[in-house]
Amino acid sequence: MSSDAPSDEVRRKWLKPAIGENFSLLNDVLASSFSTALELSSGGTFNILKQLDSYDDENFLLEHKTTMSAKTTKYLVKVHNGVESEDAKIIDYQNTIMTHLNSHPSINTTVPLISDDGAPFTSHKLPVASPKHSPAPLTVRLLTYIEGTPMAYKQVTPALLFSAGEYLANVDSSLDSFSHPASERFHAWDQKNTSSLREFVKYIQTPERQQLVGSVIDAFEESVLPDASSLRQGVLQSDFNDANIIIGASDKIAGVIDFGDSVKSWRVLDCTVAMAYAMLSSYGKTGHSLAASAAFLAGFNSKYPLTPNEKKHLRTLVCCRLACSATLGAYSYSQDPANKYLLLHAEPCWRTLEMVWNQVDSDYLTSFYELAMDSKTDLCLLSVPDPTVPDHFQKLRSSTKRAFSDTKTITFVTGNKKKLEEVQKIMDNTTATITNYKLDLPELQGDPLYVSEEKCKLAVAELGTAVITEDTSLCFNALNGMPGPYIKWFLDKCGHDGLNKMLDGFPDRTAYAQTVVAYCSGPGSPVHLFDGRTKGKIVPPRGPLDFGWDPVFECSEGGPSSAGLTYAEMDKSVKNTVSHRAKAFQQLKNFLEKESS
Template sequence: MSSETPSDEVRRKWLKPAIGENFILLNDVLSSSYSTALNLSSGGTFKILKQLDSYDDENFLLEHTTPTSTTTTKYLVKVHNGVESEDAKIIDYQNSIMTHLNLHPSITTTAPLLSDDGAPFSNHKLPVSSPQHSPAPLTVRLLTYIEGTPMAYKQVTPALLFSAGEYLANVDSSLDNFSHPASERFHAWDQKNTTSLREFVKYIQTPERQKLVSSVIDAFESTVLPDASNLRQGVLQSDFNDANIIIGASDKIAGVIDFGDSVKSWRVLDCTVAMAYAMLSSYGKTGHSLAASAAFLSGFNTKYPLTPTERMHVRTLVCCRLACSATLGAYSYSQDPTNKYLLLHAEPCWRTLELVWSQVDADHLASFYDLAMSPEANLDLLSVPDPTVPDHFQKLRTSTKRSFSDTKTITFVTGNKKKLEEVQKIMENTTATITNHKLDLPELQGDPLYVSEEKCKLAVAEIGGAVITEDTSLCFNALNGMPGPYIKWFLDKCGHDGLNKMLDGFSDRTAYAQTVVAYCSGPGSPIHLFDGRTNGKIVLPRGPLDFGWDPVFECSEGGASSAGLTYAEMDKSVKNTVSHRGKAFEQLKSFLETESS
């Protein structure tokens, strides 16, 4: 790569849309190009509700009201990266995939609306990240919207990952009958092109991690590439991660979005890419990364069985995706070193890559994945913690089980008296004695699971014995999970009424409460994470006002003694059975009982 001929990955960083919160500009774009679709001439109205997550594009949620109805319809506005915008065939390719998949009775995805020119897209000069290249010609599409919640904001279970595997298998079966000339293109995120990562290895910050990625690339080159002709090919979704999987009612998969990375490549890659992302899901991050990938693989293989050659390369191809994500993340940070979030979000990917490639025996992992693809596979058998899998990972056990008497006293790191009392009540039927100690730990930012683990590391070094830390979040679904772990500061600044006002203008007031408990038995011991979540909605304050945001969170789970009540209105013993904190500490109790048996 040279400055005269930058790669597409470099140019994507330059040409990423930079509309951000400039909704006035976006309103002008839509009014000028989609007036017919939005019925503007006959009295239809629309407003941009919020910006949605995206990697190299920008996505926005739009609410539309027709002149003859009081009901509203939501649409997705997608502003494409400048690289893809340069090639109309790529945009047509993505639209064609959506049209094809929506013909399948068990698959739902977004669909494009026609612009005023009669095309399923429009082109505009819009701001991009690089000032030297701004404004740039970008493609804008107005797409149908799938009602639901991205899986990234749901509590992920092995059963949900199994279902996700089945869903992707159905997508791939349908795509076996699809072709398009634009599908055959070079894309850095296509793991068939793993060797192209070499030019980005120099951006990785530590020599050890540079060596790790180089080792994966070498293995790909020496073991996978020679078998390339024996790997089935087809058009892939290519990015089946928890942000692109939409969960609807009853926690069923409602659809799949985003075909921006779609290419024609090796069919097995759709499965292994998704397995890598399953490892980074909320379930995988609780110390079940291998189990998460196995649950997904089991579901996929049930509907779309892998061939013997494909099965042989699963581990390497999973690591190719992890290496790609981590390496290109390091490159992105090198281009924007003020953005510490890039490093923070890459860290779970690095740790998972180190686990799968360097710490788990390859033969044992192959046996585990064979088990996931066998007729005898069941989720109970696969749902085991890293890196210990019964009957297959015996040699990998890093420590013997500790007697619970070794950790008789556990220090809960908190200065909150009410929180301590609540936890002591939940844990009262164990032989553990819960004490507390207030520490001024740094306020880390990022993924709740990562933050909890890092806080626990700091706490155990300070306490020198068994410790518990916890991080609590209140996540509004309409705001993509915000305020999340920052709820304490939002509550301090806004109060109960202010939290309600944050959702003014949104019809969706649902939310979930989350506690991540981190436990470590002492210095040098592994850290275990326990993720508890409770669904509900945000309401005007009801009940006593003396315990945080309890008065505005109305629980939607449990029986008559809890559903429909705010946490503040509940009897404390009832609250402990349904609350996010209660669920997380019940998981800890079960873990401690297992450890002591």
């Protein structure tokens, strides 16, 4: 990076406003440029109360009083950095985007007041961080103020993060109809430009962290960039962090501020930027980084569903934002080495990046985020500690695992005693003892074989013993295999009669029942899959109604004792000779006998 051609990120540091506590200087600017808006000629008064947090601009809270009434109004004074101040189109862009969003009934933002010159901003020569470049012409705006508290100063909960995700989804839905020529610009904080971070990696203090950021950039270039053309584009807020989210009464989101980073880029980045910042929220810092990001993702996706390719790159893009924040923070420290606070402030970001990128299995995180985007998932299922959090109950867990560790005992993961009895009868005369244990496993999505294998791995990791898991589907041929693995929810919502009505109008009422049994002999061992299927058709319910969808599935296999009967009408001993579950478990039984011999 040559001194005669510095990047915008370098110049932002040079040209960051340096007004600080010099309120009298700012008073003069406001009095000379916003006298009409502040009603100074008719006796109005104003007072700057304090400076507010900001990254490379300076913000101030102003209180305004009129002589005609006792009404007091608060405003925000924003002094822009010198880079943005050089381009009036950028300032107009920010003003326009806020005005556009504020017209949305469920979105609240700050909006600019008009200066004495008739423009929504003014320019003055003011001090900046670099003495060599001070004073510099800086843009000053007077903006409406949103009453409330930045989320950074609130106790953040998963429910609040879910609401924040919904709010940003509304913002993005509104921005889908917004355009402005100044949105098409290069910005170092736009994760579409992650490759540009390479010139700042040298400012990172340790080789290990330099390598970490380098590997994130490599992954971005190898996996994300080839899919760039398939990622939806739009104008982004780009900086939806807890300092820019305002919380009002009853812990409801009152509005969003600061559109200084707004650009036209990949739509998914608005979500992944916010997910990264959620990891660094007060909730994320309690060892719930992944849970915090998942809660936000759940809210966003519920209102603005992501596409398969956008979902595919969530982990990498979240880490791109963490890497960007940590790397540019290291650059800031290099420019101000006396400011040790910069290093302290960046440390949580580094720890989170190291955990997500190096310590958490990528397949685990993919499944976790898929669970978050399932509308049936309760938030409490996502509120789990990070996998790297020390387990203070490890000894207790180990003793529990030892209780299951008899190699002649296989644990069937179910809390359903009737299922256990059925499986025990099928597996009778094997050398293994089948017991059961109720374990809440995530309802994964995807191919039944993949889902079964992943659930079995999770169960083995939790129990530390030989386990069996099963996943059952009821598949209608007329509906190309639906409801399939989702039959449990269809039955719950529609009932037996509703399942029949789903096929009204179709000449084909044939179906097949499927069970995929997954078996693993213990941690580190491979998972074996056994797929059992039985042909039949869907009929009005017959027989006892207390065992799932058995009353509506009429079997078409076997002899007179089974063909033409619903599962519910069959004697259990007969059912165990033809059922999908029996077939899958018979395969498992044969496997175990062969393995034993």
